[in-house]
Every structure is written in structure tokens, then in C-alpha cells.
Amino acid sequence: SEKLDLDEWKKVMKSGAQEASEAVSEHNELSTVAAAREAVEMWRLAGRSVPENISDDQLKTLMECPSKASRKKYLKFLYLKELSKKNDKIKMEKKRERRLETQVEGDSKPHEIKRNSFICSWASAMDRMQNWRVAQSMIFGQPLVFDMSFENDMSPREVANTVKQIVFSESSNRKSMDPFHIHFCNFQDNSQYHREFITHYRQAWDKLLITVTERCYTEVFPKNKIIYLTADSPKVMKTFEHDKVYIIGSMVDRSIKTGVSLARAKRLGLETASLPLERYLLWSSGAKNLTLDQMMDILLTLKDTGDWRKALEFVPKRKYCGFVGK
Numbered sequence: 001s002e003k004l005d006l007d008e009w010k011k012v013m014k015s016g017a018q019e020a021s022e023a024v025s026e027h028n029e030l031s032t033v034a035a036a037r038e039a040v041e042m043w044r045l046a047g048r049s050v051p052e053n054i055s056d057d058q059l060k061t062l063m064e065c066p067s068k069a070s071r072k073k074y075l076k077f078l079y080l081k082e083l084s085k086k087n088d089k090i091k092m093e094k095k096r097e098r099r100l101e102t103q104v105e106g107d108s109k110p111h112e113i114k115r116n117s118f119i120c121s122w123a124s125a126m127d128r129m130q131n132w133r134v135a136q137s138m139i140f141g142q143p144l145v146f147d148m149s150f151e152n153d154m155s156p157r158e159v160a161n162t163v164k165q166i167v168f169s170e171s172s173n174r175k176s177m178d179p180f181h182i183h184f185c186n187f188q189d190n191s192q193y194h195r196e197f198i199t200h201y202r203q204a205w206d207k208l209l210i211t212v213t214e215r216c217y218t219e220v221f222p223k224n225k226i227i228y229l230t231a232d233s234p235k236v237m238k239t240f241e242h243d244k245v246y247i248i249g250s251m252v253d254r255s256i257k258t259g260v261s262l263a264r265a266k267r268l269g270l271e272t273a274s275l276p277l278e279r280y281l282l283w284s285s286g287a288k289n290l291t292l293d294q295m296m297d298i299l300l301t302l303k304d305t306g307d308w309r310k311a312l313e314f315v316p317k318r319k320y321c322g323f324v325g326k
Contacts, residue, residue: 032063033056033059033060033063036059036062036063037054037059040054040059040062040075043075048075049075049076049079049080050075050076050078050079051075051078051079051081051082052082053082054078058078061074062074062075130174130175131174131209133174133176133177133178133179134173134174134179134209135209137178137179137180137181137209138181138209138210138211141178141179141180141181142180142181142242142245142303143180143181143182143183143221143245144173144180144181144182144183144245144246144248144296144299145182145183145184145185145217145221145245145246145247145248146166146169146182146183146184146185146248146250146292147185147186147217147228147247147248147249147250147261147264148184148185148186148187148188148191148193148250149185149186149216149264150162150249150250150251150260150261151188151191151192151193153251153260154251154252156192158251158252159192159193159196160196161252162193162250162251162252162292163193163196163197163200164196164200165291165292165293166197166250166292166293167197167200167201168292168293168296169182169292169293169295169296170182170208170210172293172296172297172300173296173300174209176300176304177304178300178303178304179300180299180300180303181210181211182210182211183210183211183212183213183217183220184210184211184212184213185213185215185216185217185220186214186215186216186217187212187213187214188214189214193250216268217245217247218268218270221245223268223269223270225243225244225245226244226245226247226270226271227241227244227245227246227247227270227271227272227273228246228247228249228261228262228264228265228270228271228272228273229246229247229248229249229272229273229274229275229295230249230261230262230265230272230273230274231274231275231287231288231289231290232258232259232261232262232274233262233265233272233273233274234274235271235272235273235274236273236274236275236276236279237273237274237275237276238276239306240299240302240303240306242303246299247265247270248292248295248296249261249264250292274288275288275290275298275312276308277312277315277320279324280308280309280312280323280324281312281315281319281320281322281323281324282320282321282322282323282324283319283320283321284318284319284320284321290315294314294315294316297311297314298311298312298314298315299311301314309323
């Protein structure tokens with residue numbers, strides 16, 4: 001007779017018992033899930049708010065709910081979710097039907113298609129015309145400089161507001177009949193100004209028809225041709241001079257100490273000027289600082305018409321009561 005290996009016998013018996021227990025638990029679980037599914041189906045036939053289709057995982061979650069009220073809430077949640085999906089599907093089908101009807105009507109009404117294509121071609125032609133004017137201004141136009149050397153004097157939020165105003169200014173200049181040749185002087189790569197411009201323009205930044213340079217404007221233009229526009233200047237601007245180079249400080253003036261741009265212009269030995277706001281406007285209250293896009297609109301109007309009253313209409317109405325002598 002051979003001797004029994006008791007250790008091997010124990011292993012075989014344990015594995016068989018484990019497999020048997022797993023089969024029994026799986027059978028019990030399936031029977032419980034089936035019972036839960038039957039109960040849900042009975043509740044649905046009784047008119048309760050339960051979903052028509054429910055998965056096994058959802059049934060297991062239902063069985064794990066600790067109370068009757070929580071089971072009702074869970075079933076109602078599944079019901080509303082299923083109803084929302086049905087409504088979305090109906091909306092998509094209706095939208096698809098309307099799209100098909102629109103295509104059929106478009107085939108029967110070719111003049112509307114021609115009208116839409118005309119509008120698109122007209123907008124494209126306008127863009128090309130504006131770009132051509134700005135390109136011409138880079139050769140023959142009057143320079144207008146934005147001084148980009150005030151980044152350290154402002155908070156990040158104020159730099160972002162300044163760049164936003166410059167973006168509006170560039171847009172107004174591009175739409176003008178006789179645009180300026182815009183220069184960004186004292187502009188540093190990877191500065192906060194630069195990062196904000198990239199955020200606004202994205203891929204179009206490298207395609208802008210402007211001149212960007214790290215050099216100071218005194219190195220680019222003769223000093224006797226430069227006029228620095230600042231609200232703190234004691235000299236009031238009387239007429240617009242087409243042979244001068246006007247400088248605008250790229251900053252939010254309300255956050256800067258008074259006289260910063262004026263002091264910078266004096267250190268460089270430049271002529272300064274301020275707009276004749278009190279001469280033409282009945283000023284109400286507040287500082288006489290304007291946003292950069294308002295300055296751009298005023299200078300463009302002066303450049304085209306030479307009319308101060310027409311140009312100063314871009315000053316916010318809240319800052320003055322009316323025009324002098326009107």
C-alpha cells in the first residue's frame with residue numbers, strides 16, 4: 001500500500017471547497033439581482049418613476065442603498081437621467097430634419113446662397129483693403145509710437161488692461177482710411193507685454209503690420225520731431241502736426257504716480273504736449289487721463305479732419321457737461 005500525501009490532499013480539498021463556495025455565492029448574487037430586476041419591473045408597471053432599462057451594476061447599487069427612501073431617490077434619479085437622454089435624442093433628430101429642410105430650400109432658392117457668398121466675399125475684400133492700407137502706412141504713413149517701458153510700474157492686471165487697450169487701438173487704426181504706422185518701442189521679448197499680446201493675437205501676432213523694436217524712440221527718430229503726449233504737460237496742443245512723431249505712454253494712468261511719463265520725456269529732452277480738453281470741453285470732474293484706444297481715435301480724427309470738436313467726441317460723456325460756447 002502506498003503512503004498518502006496528506007499535504008497534497010489538504011490542498012485539493014481546500015481548492016474544491018473554494019470553487020464550490022464561489023459558485024454558490026455567484027448563484028445567490030444572480031438570483032438577488034434577478035429578484036431586484038423583477039421588483040423594478042413591477043414598480044414600473046405600477047406607474048412609479050423608475051427607468052425602463054437598468055443595468056446590473058445599477059441594480060447592485062440599488063441593492064446597496066440602506067433605506068427604502070434612498071432606493072426611491074436613486075430610481076428617480078435614473079428615471080430622470082433616462083428621460084433627459086430621450087429628450088436630447090428627440091432634439092437631435094428634429095435638428096437633423098430642420099437641417100435637411102434648409103438644404104432643400106437652399107437648393108430651391110439659389111439667390112440666398114449667392115447673397116451669403118456675396119457677404120463673405122465682401123468681408124474678405126474689406127480685410128484685404130484694410131491690410132493694404134496698413135501696409136502702405138508702413139512705407140509712407142506717419143509714425144505713431146507706443147512707449148512700452150512702463151511694465152515695472154504696473155501690476156500684472158494693469159499690464160493686461162493696457163495691452164487690451166492697445167489691441168483696440170490697433171483695430172481702430174487698421175479700419176482708418178489713413179492709418180498710422182504703429183511702432184512699439186522699448187519692447188522686450190518674453191516680457192509681460194509680450195505674453196499678453198500673444199494671448200490676444202495668438203498666431204496673428206507675427207503677422208501684424210506694425211514695427212516692434214527693443215530700441216528707444218530717440219534712437220529711431222530725430223528728437224526735434226518727437227512730441228510726447230502726456231496729460232501732465234504744461235504745454236497744450238493747438239493743432240495736429242503731420243510731420244511730427246507722437247509718443248503715447250503704454251500704461252494705465254490711474255495707477256501711476258502723477259508725472260511719470262512727463263519726467264521720462266524731460267530726462268530724454270523731448271517736447272511734450274497735452275490735449276486741449278479744458279479749452280473745448282466743460283470739464284465736470286476727475287482726472288484728464290484717457291484710455292489708449294480713446295487717444296488713438298482722437299488722433300486719427302485729428303489727422304483726417306483737423307476738427308477738435310469732432311475729435312473730442314471720443315472723450316467719455318461722463319467726464320464733461322458739453323462743449324465750450326455750444
